[in-house]
Amino acid sequence: MTAAERITITLLWAVGALVFVMLYGPAFMVVVLSFFDISRDGIDWGSFGFQWYARLGDNPQMLAALGNTLLVGACAVVLATALALGLAYYMKTGIRRGRPLLEFVIFLPFVLPAIITGISLLVAFRELGLERSLITVTIGHVVLILAIIYRMVMIRLESLEDSQIEASLDLGANGWQTFLHVVLPQLRSALVTSGLLAFTLSFDETLVTFFLVGGEPTLPIRLWAMMRVGFTPEVNALVSIVLLVTITLAVLGAMSLKETMARR
Amino acid sequence: MTDLSLAASGADPAIAGARAPHRRWLRRTALRLAVYGVPALLILVPLATFLVYSFWTTVDGRVVQSFTLANYVDFLAKPVYRGVFTGTLWLASIVATTSLIFGYIIAYLVWRLEGRLRYFLLLLSVIPLAMNYIVKIYAMRNILGYNGSLNWLLVHAGLIEAPSKLFIFNQTAVMITMAVIYLPYAILPIFLSLERVSPSLLAASADLGGRPGQTFRNVVLPLSLPGSIVGALFVMVLALGDYLTPQMVGGNQGFTFGRAIWSQFGMAFNWPFGAALAVVLLLSVVLIILVAAAISRHARVK
Structure with missing residues (x-):
């Protein structure tokens, strides 16, 4: 390496470090603020402590929103997983000419801007006479996360030997038994990984949810509403916990993704 | 063994009778309907x-279901909306360009590393995706x-005398915030396109006497740029x-096309017009996706 190249690389690392500070700075700030009292004059640096974590219960609306988010996420992941499993298994068994078309449709909400997906669902629900509620939010999340789960399940299914399914059928199992006892056990890691990633996605989803939410807000929507008046310290505390949990989930998801890919 | 499997498969035509093919057809059609439906x-x-x-x-706030091009004519006729549209295209291109530059720097640095540190930094650059979007804003x-902290820093560093209002509630603020929020989305695809550069090409370049800088300019960059x-x-x-x-x-100055669409579904309550604006989007x-597809196809052919 010449001196010029070494200097360039060092400079690039300096820029890179700055970028990482930019990426993590915002979240870091919220976490720091959650440990202090904030008054009109600014931050009271002497007030360090976990007092706001102890007072999380003072904000029942916030906790209700968190509960809604967890409920929506869990329902959406279960529904989307069932649907994705069915679709992927159907496409894998036998020659399906509709497969490219189906995959194109499933991937649409993933590629199109969230605002388009949100408006489409909003307009369709209104024409159907479906009131906005957590149910419409859940349907919206199913639409969004279907593609990820389908893709991950399909990758795993593609790596399975066809002979396994054929052998099972030859030995007298019907399609359902084959799926349950031969295919499903081998999909477990793919399902866990995609479920984790999908749940993280649903947990933070804001731009589609905004169009579909009714009287019961999810956490991001509630946070958005609170942002106009500024976050109170107990909101900072809750957000810090949420950040910790989602980042842990994402890391777990990424690690099991690496494993799933390695096992192929 | 053979007897057993025959008996268990239930595929005994004598017992199932003539109704079986019909039922099977019905089941298959229902399944197909569900899968595509x-x-x-x-x-x-x-x-x-x-x-x-x-x-x-809409007439008096109520949706009228008759075919008309009025919404599209409105969009084209009103300079306000056209201005917001081109302004937003410009804004999005700047955000995309910054994420290309900084995303490439990060992805390249990570790509050069080896072992655990490489995986750790890659993870570190995608974790922000899992941080709550509203919290980041x-x-x-x-x-x-x-x-804010930026003004505090600049004043204390002596770069400016008093806090500036230049960074908030305008297009610059929108641009900076979007650049920070959306950068991680660019890092992963850029990293993957760097990964697709064949190691044998790098070795060949080194064997032929190419210095790292030359190898980067003549081999790595041209091969990874399309994917980036x-x-x-x-x-x-x-x-x-x-x-x-x-x-x-963004405040009042940071008005974008997305906001224009959104306001039609909120305060303005003109859903059909909002839908028409969304169709323009x-x-x-x-168009952007088609360009992206063309770039990746072109890169693969080469």
């Missing part, structure tokens, strides 16, 4: 409804604001459709 119902039907909506109008607003641009275009799509970032940090996004 459910995604169509969840995704295609809403999209179609939304397209149809853009050709309707909120924190960015605190950083960029009049009493595709990643940046993905960021552009995200920036184009965002309506909450401009609303929260959809068309530009489709």
